[in-house]
Amino acid sequence: MDIRQLRYFIAIAEEKQITAAAQRLHMAQPPLGQQLKGMEQELGVQLVMRTGKVLELTDAGQALYKHALLLTKLMEEAETEVKEIGIGMRGKLTVGVNTLSSSPLPQLLRAFKTRYPGVTYKIQQNESAQLLRLIRERSIELAIVRLPLELSDFEVLRLQSESFYFVTAKTSTAESHAFTYGDIQCYPLILPSTEGLGLYQSIIDQFTERGLQANVIGECSDIVTLLGWVSSGDGATIIPESILKLYRGYDVQSFAIADSQLTFATGLIWLKDRYLTKAALHFIELMEEIIGRERTVKEQED
Structure with missing residues (x-):
């Protein structure tokens, strides 16, 4: 039968x-x-x-x-x-994020969940180079990574860049409203990355280009641990603005860096000529909508 x-x-x-x-x-x-x-x-x-x-x-x-x-x-x-x-109403969305690029993800997932309530999620955190490998191995479909990277075989949707801030404990005697790297070199620094990785080197380069020496006393790629460490007063750090907004409640204070050319650029990536599920395609569409709205708001403000 x-x-x-x-x-x-x-x-x-x-x-x-x-x-x-x-x-x-x-x-x-x-x-x-x-x-x-x-x-x-x-x-x-x-x-x-x-x-x-x-x-x-x-x-x-x-x-x-x-x-x-x-x-x-x-x-x-x-x-x-x-x-x-x-059609993307159900299924699983698989997204990789690196340590810092995960800051916009909770809001994105909330918006996506409202639009596609039947989709489930697999969120995997790793360093950007490892995320590229995971995409190639089909463990994940998409990733939000820090730029620049060698991405010749990937499609890239660039997200909005943001500035870095100098962050100290509230108990610190720092009083300046805007620091220079010359000021910052006097503080013990805990960098939000590890030696050999792009972000670590980018921050060090800001000092080197000015003939300065960073006083690095530690490295920490876990943001919760990093902010807790800085809150204790043992050191200061340099992190993107979105991290400050996402991880509120720590006893820290932040300052603009007056002479910085360092910006935090991220992008949503996926492999070229690779089949994507409807869930992944819908997530890309949502990101494009959000970027478009942000661009319109910025143009109106300017």
Whole structure:
């Protein structure tokens, strides 16, 4: 038997007449009667008994009816789920983020969840180079990474750049409203990265280009630990503005860096010529909408 025959049998069981069942199924009566006879022959049991003009189910027919209802429901659910995944209403969104680029992600996911409530998520944090590897291995589809990177085989949707701020504990005696790197070199620094990675080197380069020496006493790629460490007064740090907004509640104070050319640029990336699920495509569309709105607001402010 197939799912079509089970649907035929459900109609016969519920209408209790071949004629009425055939009308419900929009088919002729003789072929439906032949389908019923074929099911009985295949199963080797009688499924219905005629009582006057009414068909009654036998015990075997009752059992088949019960299972037919369940199986057709499961089939309908499977068809619905597959179609919803195909149009992006369901499925799984897999996104990678590096330590700092995750700051805009919670707001993005909230907006995406409102629009596509049936989608589930896999969020994976790692260094940018590792995220590129995970995309190539198909462990994730998208990633938000810090730029610049070598991305010749990736599509890149650039997000809004932001400034870095000098951050100290509130107990610090720092009083300036805007620091220079010359001022900052006098403070013990805990960098939000580790030696050998792009962000670490970018911050060090700001000092080197000015003939200055950064007083680096520590490295920490975990933002929660970093801000807790700075709050204790053991050192200061340099981090993007969005991190300050996202991780409020720490006993820190922030200052603009007057002579900085360092900006925090991030981008949403995915591999070129690679199949993307509808969930991933919808996330890219959402990002493009948000970037467009931010650009419009900025132009109006200017």
